[in-house]
Amino acid sequence: MDDKVTWWAFDEVEAFMRAGFEAIGVPTEEAAVCADVLVAADRRGVDSHGVGRFKPIYLDRIWAGTQNPKTNFEIVREGPTTAVIDGHNGMGHYIAKRAMQMAIDKAEKFGMGMTVVRNSTHYGAAFYYPAMAVEHSMIGMTTTSARPSIAPTWGVEPMLGTNPMTWGMPSDEPFPYMPDYATSVTQRGKLELYDRIGKDLPDGWVIGQDGQYRNDTKQVLIDLTKDKAALTPLGGLGEDLAGYKGYGNALTVEILSACLSQANFMKALVGMSPEGKPTPIELGHSFMAIKVESFVDPAIFRKQVGEICRQLRASKKAPGAARIWTPGEKEYEIMLFRKDKGVPFNEPLKASFKAVKDKLGLPHKLPF
Numbered sequence: 104m105d106d107k108v109t110w111w112a113f114d115e116v117e118a119f120m121r122a123g124f125e126a127i128g129v130p131t132e133e134a135a136v137c138a139d140v141l142v143a144a145d146r147r148g149v150d151s152h153g154v155g156r157f158k159p160i161y162l163d164r165i166w167a168g169t170q171n172p173k174t175n176f177e178i179v180r181e182g183p184t185t186a187v188i189d190g191h192n193g194m195g196h197y198i199a200k201r202a203m204q205m206a207i208d209k210a211e212k213f214g215m216g217m218t219v220v221r222n223s224t225h226y227g228a229a230f231y232y233p234a235m236a237v238e239h240s241m242i243g244m245t246t247t248s249a250r251p252s253i254a255p256t257w258g259v260e261p262m263l264g265t266n267p268m269t270w271g272m273p274s275d276e277p278f279p280y281m282p283d284y285a286t287s288v289t290q291r292g293k294l295e296l297y298d299r300i301g302k303d304l305p306d307g308w309v310i311g312q313d314g315q316y317r318n319d320t321k322q323v324l325i326d327l328t329k330d331k332a333a334l335t336p337l338g339g340l341g342e343d344l345a346g347y348k349g350y351g352n353a354l355t356v357e358i359l360s361a362c363l364s365q366a367n368f369m370k371a372l373v374g375m376s377p378e379g380k381p382t383p384i385e386l387g388h389s390f391m392a393i394k395v396e397s398f399v400d401p402a403i404f405r406k407q408v409g410e411i412c413r414q415l416r417a418s419k420k421a422p423g424a425a426r427i428w429t430p431g432e433k434e435y436e437i438m439l440f441r442k443d444k445g446v447p448f449n450e451p452l453k454a455s456f457k458a459v460k461d462k463l464g465l466p467h468k469l470p471f
């Protein structure tokens with residue numbers, strides 16, 4: 104963490120963003136959800152998908168007219184355990200939270216629930232939604248499509264989104280089992296973070312038209328939207344390290360997010376007209392909730408999940424390795440570390456919040 108970082112209390116950052124969203128027409132209830140999801144990411148150290156995206160993604164898209172500040176959450180098809188929702192290009196966090204809640208309510212009654220969404224917008228860090236299911240002693244799962252970024256194995260053209268498939272499972276540990284990541288080696292948010300702190304990309308993340316790695320962060324972010332660069336799938340380039348498995352997982356997410364809800368997919372999510380004008384990016388999501396009690400006593404399930412994780416962490420380490428982690432553990436430790444500190448603001452993030460304050464005339468006092 105660089106020494107120019109200023110920590111700002113979570114509740115104050117949240118209040119500022121809530122006011123910002125409201126000032127540009129997001130209804131109070133929706134603004135509260137959007138601000139909460141963004142701050143929740145920073146609480147866990149998922150800075151690539153937290154408050155850093157408040158202006159550059161959400162406010163800028165509303166200002167550009169490519170996202171509706173007021174959501175029309177329309178249930179277009181519903182069964183006892185399923186639902187299809189049309190988000191009408193509204194606020195992705197709010198749409199996703201309501202859709203996950205519907206899946207949870209259905210699972211509460213019938214053991215399992217699944218909802219899918221079309222015409223949504225960027226819903227941020229995926230963990231937030233399965234974490235809701237975990238609170239109800241359920242397994243939660245979500246997928247989302249995203250702008251095309253990943254090249255298929257042996258290709259160089261960005262075709263699939265970074266497409267996370269994120270699970271949350273209750274455990275007897277103080278944090279759930281929570282694998283939450285993109286199906287690419289890295290994701291756009293991390294490239295944006297590297298851009299904000301002026302860092303070059305390491306080899307392995309991005310492939311150019313010539314099939315070689317690219318390191319020039321700023322230009323890569325531009326070229327990704329022009330089909331001149333692509334992210335590598337999990338496993339990396341070619342077949343030696345099984346990049347085709349990451350490619351397959353990204354493709355599974357694209358199908359789950361688009362084909363049940365009849366959402367747009369792949370190139371239809373590019374967010375740019377042929378003339379280079381920003382257009383709406385109408386995404387698809389899926390949400391699943393599984394009530395543990397329908398299968399087994401939740402206390403036994405929790406203990407077993409915890410035991411599996413503990414046995415993995417206690418297994419023999421590679422020479423020189425300090426410790427073995429299980430998914431969700433690092434985020435829990437960051438949460439403890441940041442609990443009383445808040446969100447770390449570096450210089451570009453400070454500038455972004457100052458610009459919002461000035462443009463919207465918000466009365467809030469910034470600590471920098």
Ligand SMILES: NC(=O)c1ccc[n+]([C@@H]2O[C@H](COP(=O)([O-])OP(=O)(O)OC[C@H]3O[C@@H](n4cnc5c(N)ncnc54)[C@H](O)[C@@H]3O)[C@@H](O)[C@H]2O)c1
Nearest residue numbers: 227228229249265267281282283284285290428429430431
């Ligand atoms: N909305 C979208 O379009 C979109 C797209 C892609 C990613 N995302 C979000 O971006 C965020 C970051 O994604 P990412 O791909 O950069 O994640 P990442 O590469 O930082 O991986 C984070 C995950 O890996 C686990 N992990 C880290 N080190 C580990 C270790 N040594 N052993 C075991 N587990 C370990 C963490 O606990 C966590 O679950 C996520 O919240 C994701 O949902 C959103």
